[in-house]
Amino acid sequence: MALDEFALIGRYFRTAQLERATDASATALGIGDDAALLQLAAGQQLVVSTDSLLAGVHFPERYPPAELGYRALAVAVSDLAAMTATPLAFTLALSLPTVDEPWLQAFSLGLAAAARDFAINLIGGDTTRGPLNIGVTVLGQVPAGQALTRSGARGGDLLCVGGPLGDGAAGLAVVQGESLPAGLAIAGQDYLQQRFWRPQPQLLLGQQLRGVASAGLDISDGLLADAEHIAESSGVALHINAAQLPGSEALSAWAPRQKLDWMLRGGDDYVLLFTLPAREKARIAQWRAAGHAVSVIGSVHAGSGVLLDVGKGYAPIAGERGYQHFRSAND
Structure with a gap:
């Protein structure tokens, strides 16, 4: 029997390796509700960035699913690094042409390896049927006023x-x-x-x-x-x-x-x-x-x-x- 959306999420994404890849104390509410809740440390600002990956545009048409899972999260987390942020959590919006369980298993393992390496927890997302599209939103925190932007360069730097x-x-x-x-x-x-x-x-x-x-x-x-x-x-x-x-x-x-x-x-x-x-x-x-x-x-x-x-x-x-x-x- 084909998996429905909630069974798919439960089997491949609602896992300890993804939900608790690192300390989850900032996650007040994670996967399972209409939205997640995060608790920032005092004096911190929230940093948010979103990346979409399309087959044939951001990665080759032929690819190893585990490597794709890793890359999808890594390139999104890089935006947190650019803003000098510390990772907190991420969400995943995944559009799939079919429910391919071996593909999902490999993809989720690669995603979990990246979550572990970058100390970031999965707190929610969405799955739907359609052309393969991977949307990752990453959230981090940075001391208020210390985020690095593109606009501060000065002559002599x-x-x-x-x-x-x-x-x-x-x-x-x-x-x-x-x-x-x-x-x-x-x-x-x-x-x-x-x-x-x-x-x-x-x-x-x-x-x-x-x-x-x-x-x-x-x-x-x-x-x-x-x-x-x-x-x-x-x-x-x-x-x-x-x-x-x-x-x-x-x-x-x-x-x-x-x-x-x-x-x-x-x-x-x-x-x-x-x-x-x-x-x-x-x-x-x-x-x-x-x-x-x-x-x-x-x-x-x-x-x-x-x-x-x-x-x-x-x-x-x-x-x-x-x-x-x-x-x-x-x-």
Whole structure:
């Protein structure tokens, strides 16, 4: 007998691994009622973000369900890291074309692994029949007035990134079975697949940016596209030096032109991009010593937009900046 909605939720999502992935003291009321209740700690503000994932748009048409479950939550939690928040809870809105129990089992196990890794509990959601669509809303908390936004960058600040760039796009190439460079070892392929399916939100680094960084976000659509958001919101110009962009050993297997294009425009890296007042520069060595691969990749100036130096001086960006929703084939 096919499962109805409530039996599906009970079997695969109302589990200890998801409802109590971490301390649940902030959950006053979880799954089972019309809505959930959260109790914030004193002096905290609520941080809320929603992501939708569509097959063929945000992940390949062919995929491992467990990896998809992990990725769905990871990319949403990355927005909490960008706001310097501590995760509290999440909801899941899942549209399924059919009730496929092996798929649901694997998906929920991947989702639970991410919930454990990021210390966040499932508190509700919805399921319905339709084309595969995964909607995740994450909730976190941050000390009042300390959330990091896109609008605080000032001239003289350093432009920093929290880790290697280009791995997400290279990982997608591996996942999709594209022709790979001969120099890419099996270990490199495994690393890149992990970077695509299991990105690690920089929660701890984000929390250390509270009251220190001036602006920030996570890189999802590509370095250039996301840097443009900071420049526009802050009313400044960002100068990026291509020679300073950090890349992984695995990415170096590709030709320099492809490597640079993925680092600039590839997206799906889910590392933090932030601006740092020059007086705070000494913190970079401290963060690196603590295991956060922070690099300075440029600087903030008066003006507007993003300028890139690829060895010929700083110039406005030509062509695509990164992924954009709702772009038509004729754009």
